[in-house]
Amino acid sequence: MDPRRAPRTVSDPKVRKVGFFTDPPDRSLPGPPNHPISSFPTSPPSTVDNSPPSAGNSLSPVMIPPPRHSSSILSPLRRDPPEFFPLPASPTASTTFSDDVASTMKGRGVAAASSSLPGGLLFDIAASSVPASGLTTVSVVNNLPIEKGGGVAVEMQDDQSSRSKSLKEKTTKAERRALQEAQRAAKATAKAEDGKTPAAASGAAASVKSGKSVKPPPSQKNDSAALAALEKKAGDRPPEKDRKKEVPQPRMQFDDKSRVEKAKRRAVVKQTEARNRVELFRHLPQYERGTQRTELQSKFFELDPVHPAVYKVGLQYLYGDICGSNARCIAMLQAFQEAIKDYSTPSEKTLARDLTAKIGSYLSFLIECRPLSISMGNAIRFLKNRIAKLPLTLSELEAKATLRSDIDRFINEKIILADKVIVKHAVTKISDGDVLLTYGSPSAVEMVLLHAHELGKQFRVVVVDSRPKLEGQLLLHRLVGKGINCTYTHVNAISYIMHEVTRVFLGASSVLSNGTVYSKVGTACVAMVAHAFRVPVLVCCEAYKFHERVQLDSLCSNELGDPDVISKIHGREDINFLDGSTNSENLQLLNLIYDATPSDYISMIITDYGMVPPTSVPVIVRDYRREHLWI
Amino acid sequence: MTEKLLNRMVSEFKTVAAGPPSRSPSLHAILDRTPDSERAHHSSRDGDSFEGKGKSADRNAESWKLKHDVIRAVNELIEDINSCHEQIAEQSVELIHQNEILLTFGRSRTVREFLCAAKEKRRSFHVFVAEGAPKYQGHALAKDLGARGLQTTVITDSAVFAMISRVNMVVVGVHAVMANGGVIGPVGLNMVALAARKHAVPFVVVAGPHKLCPLYPQNPQVLLNEMRCPSELLQDGEFSDCMGVCNGSGNPLLNVVNPAFDYVPPELVSLFITDIGGYNPSFVHRLIADYYSADDLDLQKRTTS
Numbered sequence: 001m002d003p004r005r006a007p008r009t010v011s012d013p014k015v016r017k018v019g020f021f022t023d024p025p026d027r028s029l030p031g032p033p034n035h036p037i038s039s040f041p042t043s044p045p046s047t048v049d050n051s052p053p054s055a056g057n058s059l060s061p062v063m064i065p066p067p068r069h070s071s072s073i074l075s076p077l078r079r080d081p082p083e084f085f086p087l088p089a090s091p092t093a094s095t096t097f098s099d100d101v102a103s104t105m106k107g108r109g110v111a112a113a114s115s116s117l118p119g120g121l122l123f124d125i126a127a128s129s130v131p132a133s134g135l136t137t138v139s140v141v142n143n144l145p146i147e148k149g150g151g152v153a154v155e156m157q158d159d160q161s162s163r164s165k166s167l168k169e170k171t172t173k174a175e176r177r178a179l180q181e182a183q184r185a186a187k188a189t190a191k192a193e194d195g196k197t198p199a200a201a202s203g204a205a206a207s208v209k210s211g212k213s214v215k216p217p218p219s220q221k222n223d224s225a226a227l228a229a230l231e232k233k234a235g236d237r238p239p240e241k242d243r244k245k246e247v248p249q250p251r252m253q254f255d256d257k258s259r260v261e262k263a264k265r266r267a268v269v270k271q272t273e274a275r276n277r278v279e280l281f282r283h284l285p286q287y288e289r290g291t292q293r294t295e296l297q298s299k300f301f302e303l304d305p306v307h308p309a310v311y312k313v314g315l316q317y318l319y320g321d322i323c324g325s326n327a328r329c330i331a332m333l334q335a336f337q338e339a340i341k342d343y344s345t346p347s348e349k350t351l352a353r354d355l356t357a358k359i360g361s362y363l364s365f366l367i368e369c370r371p372l373s374i375s376m377g378n379a380i381r382f383l384k385n386r387i388a389k390l391p392l393t394l395s396e397l398e399a400k401a402t403l404r405s406d407i408d409r410f411i412n413e414k415i416i417l418a419d420k421v422i423v424k425h426a427v428t429k430i431s432d433g434d435v436l437l438t439y440g441s442p443s444a445v446e447m448v449l450l451h452a453h454e455l456g457k458q459f460r461v462v463v464v465d466s467r468p469k470l471e472g473q474l475l476l477h478r479l480v481g482k483g484i485n486c487t488y489t490h491v492n493a494i495s496y497i498m499h500e501v502t503r504v505f506l507g508a509s510s511v512l513s514n515g516t517v518y519s520k521v522g523t524a525c526v527a528m529v530a531h532a533f534r535v536p537v538l539v540c541c542e543a544y545k546f547h548e549r550v551q552l553d554s555l556c557s558n559e560l561g562d563p564d565v566i567s568k569i570h571g572r573e574d575i576n577f578l579d580g581s582t583n584s585e586n587l588q589l590l591n592l593i594y595d596a597t598p599s600d601y602i603s604m605i606i607t608d609y610g611m612v613p614p615t616s617v618p619v620i621v622r623d624y625r626r627e628h629l630w631i
Numbered sequence: 632m633t634e635k636l637l638n639r640m641v642s643e644f645k646t647v648a649a650g651p652p653s654r655s656p657s658l659h660a661i662l663d664r665t666p667d668s669e670r671a672h673h674s675s676r677d678g679d680s681f682e683g684k685g686k687s688a689d690r691n692a693e694s695w696k697l698k699h700d701v702i703r704a705v706n707e708l709i710e711d712i713n714s715c716h717e718q719i720a721e722q723s724v725e726l727i728h729q730n731e732i733l734l735t736f737g738r739s740r741t742v743r744e745f746l747c748a749a750k751e752k753r754r755s756f757h758v759f760v761a762e763g764a765p766k767y768q769g770h771a772l773a774k775d776l777g778a779r780g781l782q783t784t785v786i787t788d789s790a791v792f793a794m795i796s797r798v799n800m801v802v803v804g805v806h807a808v809m810a811n812g813g814v815i816g817p818v819g820l821n822m823v824a825l826a827a828r829k830h831a832v833p834f835v836v837v838a839g840p841h842k843l844c845p846l847y848p849q850n851p852q853v854l855l856n857e858m859r860c861p862s863e864l865l866q867d868g869e870f871s872d873c874m875g876v877c878n879g880s881g882n883p884l885l886n887v888v889n890p891a892f893d894y895v896p897p898e899l900v901s902l903f904i905t906d907i908g909g910y911n912p913s914f915v916h917r918l919i920a921d922y923y924s925a926d927d928l929d930l931q932k933r934t935t936s
Contacts, residue, residue, distance in 0.1 A: 278784055279757075280797060465864075466789040467764060473865070480884050489888040490764050490864055491789050492819030496852050496890045522789025525822050532825050554793035566785055569767060577770035587777030588784045590759075595793035 278588050284560050285371070309338035310362045314369035323471065325375040325509045325545065326415055326443050332366065332376055333411055336383065337404050344396070351399055352387050359383065371559050374510035374518065375545040382410055414544040418608035419447055422540050426505070426606050427452045429538060434459040434502045437535075439491070439526045441471040442507020442519075444540035446478065449505075453484050460484075462501060466491040466522045468565040468591060491522050498533045506597075508541040508605075513621055514550040515599025515614030517541075521592045524554070527601035536603040543607045546621045554595040563589035708841070711906075715839035716741050718906035720748035726835065726904075731756040731799040734791070734832075737763030737817040738772040739804020741837045745904075746802070747779050757782045759798065761791050763817055765863040765889060788819050795826045801834045805895075807844045808836070810919050812897030812912025815848075815855055818890050824899035833901040840905055843915070845923045851894035861887035 306314075313335040316322045322331050339362065345351045363380060366372065372380070386406045390399050426448040430436065436459055438445050449461060461484055465472025472488065479486050489497055504526065508519040517523065517539055530537050551557060566589045599614035609620055719741055727733070727749040733756060735742050746758060758781055762769035769785060776783045786794055795801075801823060805816040814820070814836055827834045848855060865887055897912035910918065 467762075467787050476885070483884065485884050487886040487888055488865060492764055492817075492822065492893070493888055493890050495821035495825075495893055496818065496856070497888060499852065521787070521793055524792040525789060525826065528792060528825055528829060529822055553796040555797060558793075566762070566787065567770070577767070577774050584777050586780060586782055587773060588782075590784050590786045590790070590794075592786070592790045592793055595790065 278590050280555060281558070281560055281590070283556075284558060306362060306365050307335070307339040307342065309335040310365065314366050317366065317370040323469070324441070324443055325373045326419075326542070328373060329375045329379050330411055330415060333379055333383075333407050336362070337407050340400050340403050340407075343400065350392075351396055352390055355403075356384060356387050359387070374547050374549075375542075378544050378547065379410065383407065410544075414608075415542060418542040418544070419444055421608040422542065422606050423447050423451045425611055426538065426540055427455060427457070429503065429606075430457055430459055432458045435462060435500055436460070437462040437464060437494075437497070437501045437504045437526070437530070438475070439464045439472070439504075439506055439523055440466070440469075440520050441475040442505075442540065444542070445505045445507050446475055448540060449479060449484065450482060453482060460487065462487045462489065462497055464489055464491055464494055464497075464522075464526060467569070468561075470570065471520075491525060494526055494529045498529050498535060501530070501533075501535050504530045504535055504537045506537060506539045508539050508545065509594060510545045510547050511539070511541050511605060511614070511617050512551050512596075513546075513548045513618040514552075515602070515617055516551050517597040517599070517602055517605075517614070518551065518594055519597065521554075521595045524595045524597040524601075527597045531601045537601055539602055539605045541605055541607055543609050543620055543624075546607075546617050546625075548618070548621050551596050554592070558595070559593040561591035561593050563591050566591050712839060712841045715841070715906040716744040719837050719839065719904055720744040722904055722909065723749040724752045724754070726800070727754050727756060729754055729756070732759065732797055733757070734759045734761065734795065734798040734801045734823070734827075735772070736761045736769065736788075736791075736801075736803050736820055736823050737766070738768030739837070741804045741839060742802055743772060743775055745837050746776060746781060750779065750781055755782075757784070759784050759786050759794055761786055761788050761819070761823065763819060764788055765859065766817070768817075788822070791819075791823050792826045795823075795830050795832060798827075798830075798832055801827045801832055803834075803836055805836055805838055805842065806892060808838050808842050808903065808915060809848045809851070810843075810845050810916050811847050812900060812903075812915045813848055813851065814838075814895040814897075814900060815844075815851065815892050816895060818893045820893045821895050821899075822893075824895045828899050834895075834899060835902045835904060836900055837904045840907070840918075840922065843919050843922060845919045848894060852890075855892065855894065857891040859889045859891050861889050864889055 313322070313331050316331065317328065322328050336359065339358070340355070343355060343358065345354055359380075363372070383403075383406075386403060390402065394402065422444055430448075430452045434457075436449070438449070438461065452459065461479055463472045463476045463479070463486055465476075465488065467490075476486055476488050487497070506517070506519065506523055506527065508517045508523075510518045512518055517527075519539075527537050549557075602614045604611050605614055605617065607620070609624070612620070723745045727746075731754075733746070735746075735758060749756070758776060760769045760773040760776070760783055762785055764787075773783045773785045803816060803820060803823070805814045805820070807815040809815065824834050826832075897915075900912045903910045903912065903915065905918070907918075
């Protein structure tokens with residue numbers, strides 16, 4: 001509900017002084033008394049004061065780690081290092097000031113100038129003027145390098161938003177360019193070793209900023225620009241090049257006949273393509289299931305190159321014994337651990353290259369059993385990265401031990417501990433009396449529900465299930481076994497049941513860079529209906545599953561399952577309309593495994609980095625992947 | 632559904648047995664007359680049965696004529712219901728074009744005729760049939776369509792959102808059309824309608840006139856719904872250990888919900904195709920006025936004498 005706005009009083013049109021000019025001497029005063037629009041009451045102070053209600057909480061729901069690039073700009077300017085959302089130095093003053101701010105800038109929450117001054121462009125930087133709010137832009141950067149107060153959460157948004165010109169402000173081109181170069185320089189220095197010249201860069205940046213507000217003498221700008229350019233050359237090039245290499249390679253499209261032929265020749269196992277294929281999905285592989293299994297089983301003794309552990313995992317994928325992206329990923333990594341343990345470098349070959357080739361061959365075997373999920377792809381990239389980074393001085397034993405411990409650490413940190421963190425965050429979103437809906441059998445959500453039940457929260461769960469896998473029944477069994485009150489229904493009935501649901505928890509196979517959630521087919525339907533009924537949708541997903549790919553709909557990239565499963569309905573033998581018609585030329589069966597949920601249906605993604613909106617996923621993928629995930 | 636059919640059937644009474652023209656034709660008006668005549672009949676029977684018979688012969692003749700008319704009207708109605716499919720199917724050519732992809736849900740004879748008529752006119756198109764759990768009638772429809780030569784693909788209900796981005800039109804048959812233009816259909820239809828709205832795909836409902844219902848829905852998900860047997864969803868054998876488990880207050884821990892019908896609000900419906908043409912959801916209340924009289928809305932109402 002919007003708070004009622006107070007009636008506006010007639011006020012004279014604001015006279016603005018355009019251009020840059022010096023600070024007024026009384027800049028430390030909060031709200032000046034002869035304020036033309038002083039009749040504005042606290043119109044949305046909530047927008048200005050952005051610190052979350054649990055700011056005093058030790059467990060902050062959104063963990064924004066200390067920013068790397070902006071720290072170098074602002075470190076000399078800040079008094080204390082950033083913590084989780086420290087409150088501004090003088091909160092009362094800040095709120096009043098931000099009221100004025102809000103009123104002058106129409107509630108944008110920007111620390112604007114005191115409007116006693118006719119010049120609305122100068123940005124006042126009283127200690128209280130930088131609340132932990134959605135302060136955008138140039139305002140903060142323009143601040144004189146004096147007290148910045150505690151407005152910390154600002155810095156994160158600073159850099160990203162500093163490029164946006166959300167204020168109608170007329171900076172000259174030169175100043176904008178200098179600003180950008182300063183920021184690039186600061187970023188470059190943050191990327192390069194820390195010890196380099198942060199002081200110089202930030203000094204340059206600071207001088208640029210001070211130059212801005214004080215009619216900069218051109219010489220100052222040139223100096224800083226030159227410095228910035230130098231810094232840029234040194235530090236910027238490697239990260240940008242790496243970035244370019246990271247564009248994901250286009251995946252194999254199976255409607256390209258020549259490539260399919262080539263892949264077939266390289267294949268370990270011969271597979272016959274399914275005969276009756278849906279036109280729309282010609283770009284995805286689909287094989288006859290029956291022949292696949294017999295082929296694989298008969299070739300066991302011939303498959304010398306495939307390690308038995310990997311073979312076992314491949315069969316488990318094929319038969320559907322292992323389901324769920326976390327389980328598949330862990331199984332695959334553990335199989336690789338075994339394979340690495342038994343590996344010995346052949347003579348005249350280097351460990352790194354040969355092992356990478358071997359892993360590649362195991363991978364192609366696994367892909368033939370079942371296409372890789374996105375999380376598995378990320379794990380493989382991690383493994384290959386570690387193999388490539390092995391120092392050459394290590395002996396074979398040491399190298400193998402290192403790799404195995406790396407895999408252990410990956411599993412432990414990225415999956416097991418990440419799940420614990422997700423559970424810890426998500427249970428804060430469950431309150432007594434809630435009715436939670438979940439779809440299918442997501443491992444993360446199951447852990448959340450069980451933990452919340454252990455904590456003693458009173459809630460009900462609605463388990464929605466769908467054909468053909470009917471995974472929800474497994475989840476239902478486990479939940480009822482633990483004593484949680486459950487309701488079971490099928491996906492068609494979600495419109496009926498949604499009116500009593502308070503929150504929807506979904507799992508994901510992956511979250512893509514445009515915020516799309518890629519998960520089991522039917523998730524999109526659930527999210528859409530929840531959105532229509534205004535029920536918040538929370539997705540629990542570990543961060544290692546994020547991917548830089550983008551996808552708009554569910555058709556460009558998917559997985560096709562066994563179509564025969566659709567015609568046979570488990571437990572209802574009386575329904576067999578489609579018996580024997582699978583070979584009719586006009587009738588096809590389509591068994592999609594995944595679908596893509598658009599980001600507007602998702603309220604929040606709970607990851608081990610905290611609770612973030614879907615728009616933060618590319619930030620995590622791009623900026624935090626490299627150092628934290630070694631991918 | 633039978634209530635609605637009865638409604639419709641009963642509305643024919645007024646057109647047939649006009650009765651005294653002074654009163655506006657309505658079923659209750661007609662029923663008013665018969666008890667009076669019955670009472671008169673009874674009083675006349677107090678006397679000699681022989682004379683009573685003579686007098687009752689007149690009454691019999693009148694009621695016999697009434698019965699005859701009603702029977703004829705019911706036969707006409709049955710005829711109408713059977714023939715509405717052809718008239719609806721004639722309109723399919725205007726809506727379906729070459730190389731289109733259509734989506735349908737569950738099974739409906741009207742839809743089947745609709746699609747086959749377009750096929751007869753040499754339009755080639757592809758149909759996705761969502762199977763429509765828990766009855767899985769979509770399988771039967773797909774088999775029929777495949778047998779008649781249409782390119783058909785069966786998809787699960789959960790894949791509807793995934794496929795709808797490629798669909799040009801959604802055509803469904805329903806159980807009942809409410810007076811506000813909303814629709815009661817097989818469970819899952821609301822999900823399909825929401826997905827179609829999101830992707831701006833026209834959602835076309837084909838319905839014969841016997842499906843029109845003069846009621847305005849009030850909380851239709853609950854009041855106009857039916858719960859089906861839970862064993863369609865869960866096999867008791869696998870869940871026997873869970874079924875009997877109760878929590879502390881004696882409530883069972885496991886509930887199974889299996890509604891049979893779904894309500895689609897009129898905002899989500901693009902078009903109704905009936906045997907007398909295509910209409911907007913906002914026009915349905917006028918169609919209902921053609922078939923029903925306002926007095927007949929409450930079947931249970933007893934006339935005040």
